[in-house]
Every structure is written in C-alpha cells, then in structure tokens.
Amino acid sequence: MQTNILICGVGGQGIVLTSKLIAATAMAKDMPVMSAETIGMAQKGGSVFSFLRLGDDLHCPMFPEKTADLIIGFEPAEAVRMLPYLKDGGKIVLNTHPIMPVTAALSGTDYTGKEMIAYLQTKVQSLAMLDADAACKALGSPKVLNMIMLGAAIRQNVLPFTVEEIEETMRRTVKPQFVEMNSKALRYE
Amino acid sequence: MHKEFLMGNAAIARGALDAGLNLVCGYPGTPSTEVLETAAKCNDGRIYVEWSVNEKAALELGAGAAYCGARSMVTMKQVGLNVASDPLMSLAYIGVKGGMVILVADDPGPISSQTEQDTRTFAAYSKLPCFDPTSVQEAYDMIADAFAYSEKYHTPVLFRPTTRVCHGYASVTVRDAAERQTNQPGGFVRDPAKWVIFPRLSYQAHMNIEARNVTLAEEFSGYAHNVFTPAADGSRRGIATQGISYTYVQAALAGKPAPALLKIATPFPFPEQLALGFLRSVDEVLCIEELDPVIERELTYLCGKHHLNVNIRGKLTHDVRNAGENTCASAAHDIAAFLGQAQPGADSPDAAQPALPVRPPVLCAGCPHRASFYAVKQAMKGKKAVFCGDIGCYTLGNAMPLDMVDTCLCMGAGVNITQGIGKIEPDTACFAFVGDSTFFASAITGAVNAVYNQANMTLVILDNSTTAMTGHQPHPGTGRTMMGEIVEKISIEAVLHGVGVKTVETVNPLHLEEAIETVKRTAAQDGVKAIIFKSPCAVLIKPDQPAVIDPEKCTNCKHCIRQLGCPGIVVQDGKVTVEQALCTGCGLCAQVCPFHAITAGGVN
Numbered sequence A: 001m002q003t004n005i006l007i008c009g010v011g012g013q014g015i016v017l018t019s020k021l022i023a024a025t026a027m028a029k030d031m032p033v034m035s036a037e038t039i040g041m042a043q044k045g046g047s048v049f050s051f052l053r054l055g056d057d058l059h060c061p062m063f064p065e066k067t068a069d070l071i072i073g074f075e076p077a078e079a080v081r082m083l084p085y086l087k088d089g090g091k092i093v094l095n096t097h098p099i100m101p102v103t104a105a106l107s108g109t110d111y112t113g114k115e116m117i118a119y120l121q122t123k124v125q126s127l128a129m130l131d132a133d134a135a136c137k138a139l140g141s142p143k144v145l146n147m148i149m150l151g152a153a154i155r156q157n158v159l160p161f162t163v164e165e166i167e168e169t170m171r172r173t174v175k176p177q178f179v180e181m182n183s184k185a186l187r188y189e
Numbered sequence B: 001m002h003k004e005f006l007m008g009n010a011a012i013a014r015g016a017l018d019a020g021l022n023l024v025c026g027y028p029g030t031p032s033t034e035v036l037e038t039a040a041k042c043n044d045g046r047i048y049v050e051w052s053v054n055e056k057a058a059l060e061l062g063a064g065a066a067y068c069g070a071r072s073m074v075t076m077k078q079v080g081l082n083v084a085s086d087p088l089m090s091l092a093y094i095g096v097k098g099g100m101v102i103l104v105a106d107d108p109g110p111i112s113s114q115t116e117q118d119t120r121t122f123a124a125y126s127k128l129p130c131f132d133p134t135s136v137q138e139a140y141d142m143i144a145d146a147f148a149y150s151e152k153y154h155t156p157v158l159f160r161p162t163t164r165v166c167h168g169y170a171s172v173t174v175r176d177a178a179e180r181q182t183n184q185p186g187g188f189v190r191d192p193a194k195w196v197i198f199p200r201l202s203y204q205a206h207m208n209i210e211a212r213n214v215t216l217a218e219e220f221s222g223y224a225h226n227v228f229t230p231a232a233d234g235s236r237r238g239i240a241t242q243g244i245s246y247t248y249v250q251a252a253l254a255g256k257p258a259p260a261l262l263k264i265a266t267p268f269p270f271p272e273q274l275a276l277g278f279l280r281s282v283d284e285v286l287c288i289e290e291l292d293p294v295i296e297r298e299l300t301y302l303c304g305k306h307h308l309n310v311n312i313r314g315k316l317t318h319d320v321r322n323a324g325e326n327t328c329a330s331a332a333h334d335i336a337a338f339l340g341q342a343q344p345g346a347d348s349p350d351a352a353q354p355a356l357p358v359r360p361p362v363l364c365a366g367c368p369h370r371a372s373f374y375a376v377k378q379a380m381k382g383k384k385a386v387f388c389g390d391i392g393c394y395t396l397g398n399a400m401p402l403d404m405v406d407t408c409l410c411m412g413a414g415v416n417i418t419q420g421i422g423k424i425e426p427d428t429a430c431f432a433f434v435g436d437s438t439f440f441a442s443a444i445t446g447a448v449n450a451v452y453n454q455a456n457m458t459l460v461i462l463d464n465s466t467t468a469m470t471g472h473q474p475h476p477g478t479g480r481t482m483m484g485e486i487v488e489k490i491s492i493e494a495v496l497h498g499v500g501v502k503t504v505e506t507v508n509p510l511h512l513e514e515a516i517e518t519v520k521r522t523a524a525q526d527g528v529k530a531i532i533f534k535s536p537c538a539v540l541i542k543p544d545q546p547a548v549i550d551p552e553k554c555t556n557c558k559h560c561i562r563q564l565g566c567p568g569i570v571v572q573d574g575k576v577t578v579e580q581a582l583c584t585g586c587g588l589c590a591q592v593c594p595f596h597a598i599t600a601g602g603v604n
Helices: A017-027 A076-085 A101-105 A115-121 A134-139 A142-153 A163-173 A178-184 B008-018 B033-039 B055-067 B078-084 B085-094 B121-128 B138-154 B198-223 B243-253 B272-279 B293-304 B328-339 B370-378 B393-398 B412-422 B438-451 B490-497 B512-523 B557-562 B590-591
Strands: A001-011 A032-039 A048-053 A067-072 A088-097 A126-130 B003-007 B023-026 B048-051 B070-078 B101-107 B157-159 B168-174 B227-229 B237-241 B260-263 B284-288 B311-312 B385-388 B429-435 B457-461 B505-506 B528-534 B567-574 B575-580
Touching: A001 A017, A001 A076, A001 B490, A017 A032, A017 A048, A017 A142, A017 A163, A017 B003, A048 A076, A048 A126, A048 B260, A067 A076, A067 A142, A067 B243, A076 A088, A076 A115, A088 A115, A088 A142, A115 A126, A126 B198, A134 A142, A134 A178, A134 B055, A142 A163, A142 A178, A163 A178, B003 B008, B003 B138, B008 B101, B008 B138, B008 B168, B008 B237, B033 B048, B033 B070, B048 B272, B055 B078, B055 B085, B055 B101, B070 B078, B070 B085, B078 B085, B078 B101, B078 B121, B085 B121, B085 B198, B085 B293, B101 B138, B121 B157, B121 B198, B121 B293, B138 B157, B138 B168, B138 B198, B138 B293, B198 B272, B237 B243, B237 B272, B237 B293, B237 B328, B243 B328, B260 B272, B272 B293, B284 B293, B284 B328, B293 B311, B293 B490, B311 B385, B311 B567, B370 B429, B370 B457, B370 B512, B370 B528, B370 B557, B370 B590, B385 B412, B393 B429, B412 B429, B412 B438, B412 B457, B429 B438, B429 B575, B438 B457, B490 B528, B505 B512, B505 B557, B512 B528, B512 B590, B557 B567, B557 B590
Parallel strands: A001 A067, A067 A088, A088 A126, B023 B048, B023 B070, B070 B101, B101 B157, B237 B260, B237 B284, B284 B311, B385 B429, B429 B457, B457 B528, B505 B528
Antiparallel strands: A001 A048, A032 A048, A032 B168, B003 B168, B227 B260, B567 B575
C-alpha cells in the first residue's frame, strides 16, 4: 500500500515544513517514507512543491504524473500547475487565497485566482476548498497556515493518520507556547 | 542500527561521521551545501569543520589533513571542482595517507548551476576512483566504503551524488552512536620523496596509478553496490543505469518481468568483468544515465575490445535525450520505446486550462541589491555603460524591470570581463558587480589584475554580510567561523586599499539619493575604483513596519512597480497595494514615488 501526496504553493507558505510533519508522523508509526522538494533558486515568491510518498516498496522520492492520491494546494494557480500529477479519482485540498506574482503586477495582468478555482471545479470531483488565509486571521496568527491546511487534508481520509497523531508530532517540534494555537489550527473547520 | 528520516546530504554527512571523519571543509554551492552544515550541526567536538574561502583552499586543507592520516572530506558543487582542479590533478599523483573523500554534487537539469558537467568524466580525466550513489540509503552506506577504498589505495576518491539524491529525503537505516567508528590520525611523517611533486616522481606515480586502476576495476566488479540482475523476461535485452535514474528504471519496470539490469555505482574505474557478464547475456542495451554518456561509452568500448555483437543505445545514438535531467516519465518513455511497447499515455495540454502566472525567482522584498542596482542604473542613465554580473542572489538583477546584468560567467569573472570590454571599448563605463562572499572566493585576484594592468572600471561590492544564495553561510567578512568562533572580520575596504584601489566608497544603497551621487562621483574617476554597497540581507534582519500608501496621494501610476519590481508591492482590485506579509519597510519605494504617497519605517 502506497500513498502519494503532493504539497504545492509559493515559497514562504510553509510547504516544506508541512511535508516534514507528515514524514515525521509516518516515521513515528514505523512507516517507510520518502520525499523530494524544490530547494535553491525558488526562495520567497517562487513555485514550491514537495513530493511525499508513504508505504512499502518505494523506489524514488518523485512519482510520475497521474499517481498522486492527494494534492494539498496552498495556492489556486499552483494547484492547477500540479494537477497533471493527480490520479483519476484523487483528491485536492485547496486554499482559495491567491498570491499575485511580481510579473503579474508588472505586466498588469489581473490574476485573481478565481479562474483557477473555476477550472479545478470542472476537473476535480473531490475538491475541498477553504480560505486558509482568512482562517489564519480568524485564529489570530499568520504562522498556522500549514496546520490549517494539514488539518483539512487529514479530514479527507487519504493520509493514514489521525489528527491526534499529527498533533503528537507537532508537540515534539514546536515551542510549548505555540502548541495550543497549532492544535486549534489543525481542527479549524 | 536505527531509522531516521534524512535528507541525502544529511545522510552523507552522517555516514562520514560514522566512518570516523576528522575534518570536513568546503565552499557552499547548491546542491552540496547541507553536507557540511549537517556535519557542523552534529559536531560533538570530535571534528574540525570549516567553510573555506573557495574550493581550491578547501581541497588543499583536506589534503593536508589526510597527509597526517586524518579522514577528511571536502564538499563542493560540480563547478566548484573546476576551481579545485589544480590541486586535485596533482594530488591524484601524490596521494594521501588517511582516507580523503571529495564530495562533488552534480546538478542535472541544471536546476541551479551554470553547466551540466559530469564529475564521472572528471574522475576518468583525473584517474581518481568515483562513487555514484542511487539513493539516500546508498549514499549513507557508500560514503564509508569510499573512505575505506581511499585509505586502502592511498588515493583521494570522488563521491558524486546528484541533486535528486542530495535533496531527496528518505527513512534510512543508520548506525547508533555506539557503533560509530573513530580514527586517530598518526600525524604527518616527513618524507620529501613522497610529498614533494617533481617530474621524476610524477612519472613513477603515473605508472602506479594506471596499475592501481586496473586492480581497482577488478575489485569494483565484486563491489556490492555494482549490480547485474539477469533478465527475468526471457529476452536478450538489457538496461544499464546509474544514480537516481536507477530508481526511475525500477519504478518503470515494477510489477513486470524485467530485462537484464546493470547498475553502476563506481563509474571509474569501470567494473569491466561485471559489465562483461551483463553484455554476454544481451543483444541490445539501453543506457539511461544523466549528464555524460559515461556508461554508454564504456559498454561500447567493451563490445569492441571483446568482439561482442551487442547494440548499445543511449545518448550517443539519440535514443535518449542528451541534456537535462531524467524523470520517472522520461525513463518510462525511453524504456517503452526500447522494448517496443506502447508508450505510457501522456495527456496533451488542456486547452481549457487558464494561463498560469509565472513565478520566476526574484530578489526578495526589501533586498538591498535591488536598491544598489537601481542606484547604478539611475546614475548611469543615458551613458554608454556595461554591467558585468556574477554568481549569487544578485544574478537576479537581470530580471525586469531592473535589467542590470549584461554578463554572468562564473564566480568572480565579472571583474576581468569588464576590464576586457574596457580595453576594446574605452568609451564604455565599465562596471563589475560582485557579492561579499564571491569577492573573497574569487574576485580579489581579479581586482589585483585590474589595478596592475591599468583598467578603467568601477568595482561594485554588494555587501550583505552573508552568503545569501546558498542559505546564509559565514565568510571571512562576517567574523564567524563554522567552529563557532568569533574572529576579526576581514575588511573588504582594507583589502581593496591593500591591492592598490585608491578610491573605495562605502554607502548604504537604501539611502537612494546618496547612493546615486556616490556612483556618479566614483564612476567619473579614472582607473580602478570601488563602491561598497553595505546593507544586510533582508532575510536576516527583523523587518521594519510595512510601507503605507496614502490613498489620497497615490495616483495608481504604478511607477514604483515599473521601476523596482519588488514583490512587496502588488496591484489588488486595480489599486497599488503593499503586500503586508512580504514588505520589510526598507523604504526604497518611498524614495522612488513621484507623488510622495508612500511612507516607510526604515528611512523616512
């Protein structure tokens, strides 16, 4: 049994950290895990992705197109960019808040993210959407975006973990004063 | 033994530490950087760790340690090996006493490099043994072997993972602390006949190297990580592969009876006997490898040498693409074509898909380099000028709207390229931009050359007090070492004065007017003159309050956006808006706005 997960978004959103949390949770359950992500030139503002694989008989950290069980999209256009990797019947969890690229501001093209969401709605049967940036504001911390997304992803029942298991990993990795905020974010609906 | 989730580079560092590493040094470069950083993080006081000033210095340091019987490792990216190649070629003749591994990370794609050079080819050229792991686990396991072979044959060895192995993560089996090997260096033993290179010594060493490589090739045929798997599909076809491509081949063949498989983990010296067993079992071979067709050439050569009627296909026969990295999909495609099977279906692009916004790498919001480039651009407006760039974050000064990088070649090259342009076109105002770390790594020699040879140019040092591009490593100007020492900062200004640059002006680029005036004043002088734009990397400082746009004064003219291209200013619902999460309050836009509509914490 293998699970392929693709996490994508824009540099600075906490993509890599999300991937690490899932991996650490898998390790705690003695489950083999591999991952690969963009590093280097893609700093703040660039497209960032993380491939994550859980289960037995893993060969390479990357997986081919049409094999992702779940895409966790932190940004609408980035989810569309990675859509070819979603398998037939795969699920997407999407943050609907768009991030304007510098080039769009320069050339005056009006990217709003709405066209991306409309497109995803026509292509993906199982599309769970939330405005995770608005959720951050509601919770009062811009730093819990990834926990909100991860919580929403867990509720899709694709990841072989419970919220409690992710929470346990989180407790081991964040400072004590941030545990409560992150727990709330994981359960935000 | 226990399991840990490790990045490939971390696994290499851990493997080296577990094999009794005494010293590690290198120069940062993607995708190699995390090897040394991990070693430093795990240093319990048993090893010496250093970011050297460049790869040549690092290699010489590692050699000195290995002369003493220490186990040393030197880390760099592939183009760094070019810098270190002078000591490397000679060290191959002199040899070592303790184990010495030269870790060179190759970058197929290339993803963040200037070239697609192949360190396996460099191994053959320098006649040094080379190890090429296929996975994170194998990288951990093989690094210990690399040290053992190095020590057994008294030669430095090359270890060359590629980006996908370096930056891939996996749950790997590693040794417990109690299982860690230790190595006590015996010390340097004086022996001029061994350690001093002379033509006569080199002749003898060359003879020995050639003989050793024959022995090593035989030994490598039995090496556990070189594997020949006979065909399971009853065919006389085979696939030869290496590195991360091996895992792509495995994935493509999973669940099906496979043709014969040859996995090469030691491309040099080539494991001839093992390869012959493979070749004798097949009529046709497909080579799937990244960068140079190293395996393909070796197999073609072996077929000629042993009169084998086997058809070797790959890059040389145009069955496999010559440039770029392989992927699961490309391997599946190439294998299907080779086996005469139906191609895995690839969807044609969906016409209904809305155009995706491009997100090219840009200078960060608040990056002082943006201000430096802008100041020079404004100062030289309307004048004939050339702007030679260099390697670092500031290569991104090439992007619109700054558009301030006319050339970029390799580390430190801009200084003498601009000198060369000036010698042919004396009426051009010649500029060279170089970062602080790059200055120490390889621009000082260039500056000496320019001063000595009466160049007419302006050397612009973009001093953000760190090696930003590779993740903020310390360098001689930062006053910190990888051993945690606080040391005297080496002053760029003093170095420039020392090599004869008379005019050296230091200015904060975020004080725009002053910066522009400094450039005008300095560039007007004759000879070599320097401007140090000093302002810390925006990622390392606590951001100021974000800029505030006064809606009464802002006319939405977008002058700020068109001039600066800062990701901190966007257009939202038709209005110029500050991206709160990104803006660092550097104040540059406030100084550019013609309507004084922007105020920012930093300057105003």
